[in-house]
Amino acid sequence: MIDPAAPTFWPQLMQVLLEGTWETVYMTAIAMAITFVVGLPLGIILVGTEQGRFLEAPFGSRALGRVVNGLLGFIVNLGRSVPFIVLMIALIPVTRWLLGSFIGTGPAIVPLTLVAIPFFVRVVEIAVREVDPGLFxxxxxxxxxxxxxxxxxxxxxxxPAILLGTATTITSIINFSAMVGVVGGGGLGNVALTYGMQRYSWIHIVFVVIILFALVQLIQWALTALAKRLGAQPIRRGPKKDATADAQAHLDADLALPSSRTPTHPSGSTP
Amino acid sequence: MISIEHVSRRFGDGPDAVVALDDVSIEVPRGSIFGVVGQSGAGKSTLLRTVNALERPDSGRVVVDGVEVTALEGKALLQARHQIGMVFQHFNLVGNRTVAQNVEFALEATGAPKKDRRPKALEMLDLVGLAHRADDRPGQLSGGQRQRVGIARALASGPDVLLSDEATSALDPETTRSILELIQRLSRELGLTVLLITHEMDVVKRICDAAALMETGRVIEQGSLDDLIRTPGSRVAAELFPVGEAHYIPHHRIIDVTYTGLSADRPVIAQLARDFGLDVSILGAALETIGGHQAGRTRLAVPGDASVALKVIDSLTAQGVTAWEVLA
Structure with missing residues (x-):
């Protein structure tokens, strides 16, 4: 039990929170950066290799397009259906092989990235699918x-839709990052775990919640503003629907059922 | 300029297969405006897309300006497409980029150097009267203006051929007219060959030199408008001159008289009454401006039998108009 009345309590709290916030931001930023770089092309390829789309025959081979599409769809579904905590533990040997250790904030980025990529591929997929085929x-x-x-x-x-999806992806990375305390990762989740749960300091929990809330708000606000700017179409009151809003609606529906195994790549096209 | 030779295309297999094109052959002369009319599902759209190989036929070939488009692949196909512009019913402009950027995209596709793109794009926009909207987004423009941008984009690479996929079908009549006038003007100024598809006969009437009528994947009739309106039983002509259904009238013969150009001004019916002393009744008439010329059709009921009808037709033919008996 920590005594909030002790003179060292508040300075220590600040110190712990600052460190935790930094670790969370650090893990999330790197995981998101890798996720973006890997997920963006994969999402585009996943939609593009569908029948009748612009990449249906990469290098002139329809068979290759089908294989790539099927494989990607399978991997994305697989990745999205494994619970994070299971993935994290299952990845311990991989992380150890990759980084020499599986304990700590750095190694925690590996499972965070791997859980975020399939999610983000889906984000990109939805965004790309919303692009009017007439434009292609x-x-x-x-x-x-x-x-x-x-x-x-x-x-x-x-x-614009990808940016909104990025905000959602970052939010879920922050979410999952709270769990990496289990494998010795740091961050605000670890603060809540070690100070809040193990030492019964509700003050720590309250601050962690406030900081996480502020982080998510900030990211959502910034990316929404950016998406609006890039997709700004003031006089757009036609029969065509707003792709950005639509993609967000899809995503929200998707998030409501995080473990659903709906196929992410309905195949076939109408002539 | 555009030769579509025995082109067939089916979608799907087995009993569910849809024959979109059934042995279609069309010849579009250089510099002309050719219209393909038909209802939706007739195969017009598929036909148009075989010309720039957005759609590949199962058999037959398409030759554009001596190049067999149907045989092209890869880079050669991309290059051929730079010579074939296309405009769309829903304009298909990239909404998150400016008007000028949309046109510049066409130039970038041809590999034009960066510094030349914007001036050329502005030149194209000027051609369609929209240079002052260059830095707006397409969403800020009206439908007609968006189609003008579509035309500027299609013509930016300097093609010889323009394909139009129902370019005016989403527009109101007033805007339709201005877009059609623009296409006609550009066709003349730039020597463009235009192949357009439409379900509106009005489009054909206004700007086409020749037309084809399609139904369930087949060309029912085709030819220059001048020829088609003189062809007995032509459905294109019947659409152009709505004189109504022909009904049998006892002791009368029904004759359609079609006149174009100068003969349209001559009092041929009055002449007929004088020459034969017949009480000719007019059942219906339509006057139209077709391809810039006056043309008309009058449906007459002539009292008498087949021999009278024959004499009347001979007399009308001698006066330089085309006449034939309906319901004979």
Whole structure:
């Protein structure tokens, strides 16, 4: 039991919280950065290799497109269906092999990244799927290469939805990061675990909750603002729906059932 | 300029298969505006997409300006597409990029150097009268303006061919007219060959030199508008001149008279009454401006038998108009 009346209590609390916050931000930032770099292309490839899409035949091979699509879909589903705590423990040998140790804040980034990538691939998938197929057709009709199509059509259109999804992904990384205390990872979750649970300091818990809340708010606000800016279309009151809002709705529905195994890549297209 | 030769395309297999194109052949002369009309599901859209290989036919070939598009792959196909512009019903502009960036994209696709893109894009926008909106987003423009941007984008790479996929179907009549006028003007100024598909006969009437009528994947009739309106029983002509259904009238013969150009101004019916002393009744008439010329059709009921009808038709033909008996 910690005594809040002790003169060292508040300075120590600040010290612990500061360190915890830094570790959480550090783990989340690195995990998100890796997730973004890996997940963005994977999400684009996952949708692109569907039948009738721009990557249905990579290197001129339809069979390759089908294999890549099937494999990616399978991995994403697999990754999303394993509970984080199980994944974290299962990854201990991998992390040890990769980083030499599985204890601590750094190694905790490995399971955090691996749980976030499938989630983020799904985010990108939804965002890309919302891009009007007519735009791809127009780009094709102009004789644009696939790379140009991705850069100048797909990304500009999908970016607002991807940013909103990034906010959601970061939030869930922060969520999961609270659990890495189990494998010796630091962060605010660990603060709550060691001070709040093991030493009965409710003051620590309250502060941890406030800081986490502020972090999530800040990220959501910043990315929403950015998404609005990039997708700003003031006079857009047509039959076409707002892709950004729509993607968010999909995502919210998806989050309501975190362990659902709905297929993420309905195949087949109508002629 | 565009030769579509015996093109067939089916979707799906077995009993569920849909034949979108059934041995379709169309020839579009250089510099002309060719319209393919038909209801939705007739295969027009699929046909149009075989010209720039967005759709691959199962058999047959498509040749554009001497290049067999149906045989192209990879880079060669991309290059061929730079010579074939396309505009769409829903414009298909990238909403999160500016108007100018949308046009610049077409230039980037051709590999044009970065510094040349913006000036060229502005030039194209000027051509369609929208240079002052270059830095707006497409969402801030009206439908007609968006289609103008679509046209600027399609023509930025300097193609010889423009494909139009129901370009005016989402627009109101006033805007439709201005877009059609723009396409016609650009076709003349730039020597473009235009292949358009539409379900509106009005589009054909306004700007087309020639047309084809499609139904369930087949071309029912095709030819220049001048020829089609002189063809007895032409359904394109019947749509262009709505004189109604022909009904049998006892002791009368029904004759359709079609006149174009100069003959449209001549009093052929009055002449008929004078020459034969017949009480000719007019059942219906339609006057239209087709391809910039006056053209019309009048449906007459002539009292008498087949021999009278034949004499009347001979007389009308001698006066330079086209006439034939309906319900014979």
């Amino acid at each position: 057709e127009a780009a094709e009709s102009l004789g644009a290469s696939r790379w140009l199509l991705v850069r100048r059509v797909l990304l500009p259109q999908a970016t």
